Amino acid sequence: MSHFIYLVRHGEQQDAEYGLPDGPLSPRGRRQAQAIAERLSGVPFTGAWHSPLQRAAETAKIMQERMPAIDSQPSALLFDCYPSGPTPDMPRSFESFFGGVTEEEIDAGQAQMADATAEFLAPAPGDRHDLLVTHNFVIGWFVREVLDAPNWRWLGINQANCGLTIIRVRTAKPPVLVTHNDLGHLPVELRTGMPDDWPV
Ligand SMILES: O=C(O)[C@@H](CO)OP(=O)(O)O
Structure with a gap:
């Protein structure tokens, strides 16, 4: 019996480069959401x-239009957060990252992620x-979590939009990372959201 968890980062946000905390998807973000829906259909x-x-809600809505069998529900366990603080x-190269982050934000993120992994990474009785x-x-x-890596190690593990x-x-078996940041469904012009340029 296997429990597969498909993690998708939301599509590109409109004007995210101006530091807006949230907003609608850009036209490219909507195309990314359509492409991941085709991939998972x-x-x-x-x-x-x-x-x-x-x-994220817009990404799920666009996916749902192409995948009518799903009925995606909002979950506060999936909010953006800081999953842990400096250890x-x-x-040391990561220390500056936490410059503007408060202890309250870190405490809230840690609690959220503990609940999220307990909820979503649990073995299931059936498939x-x-x-x-x-x-x-x-x-x-x-x-x-899957790799059982040190707490700080989420830093530098990045995913592209969609x-x-x-x-x-x-x-009774350790969890498996089946694939990570697979972009096979996205043409090159839709590959956005990574901190570095693509080497290939
Ligand atoms: O701000 C970011 O870089 C990330 C952090 O999780 O958020 P998002 O995936 O919402 O772009």
Whole structure:
């Protein structure tokens, strides 16, 4: 019995480069959402959830238009957050990242991620295929959790807009990272949201 979790980062947000905290998808973001919906259209989803933020909710809505069998529900466990704070074993190069982040934000993010992994990464009694449309840091934390890496390690694990990450969970076996940030469904002009330019 396998529980597959399909993690999708939302599509590109309109004017995100101006530092807006949230907003609608850009035209390119809408095309990304259509492309990931085509990619996943054959999966027999048993559940779907999305972050309540507008960019994620719109992504889920566009996906749902092409995948009428899913009925995506908003989940506060999938909000954008800081999954953990600085730790002594963290490389010093990451310290500046936490400059403007408060302890309250970190505490809230840690609590959210503990609940999110307990809720969404649990083994299921039968086969399950669950879709989660969420944010870069949240997906980085799920990947860190699967790899049993140190807490700080979600930093630097990045996903492109509408990139596809799949985790497989079974009882009595460690979880498996089936694929990470798979962009096979996105033509090159729709590959956005990574911090660095693509090397190829
Ligand atoms: O701001 C960001 O870089 C990430 C953090 O998770 O958010 P989003 O995936 O919403 O762009």
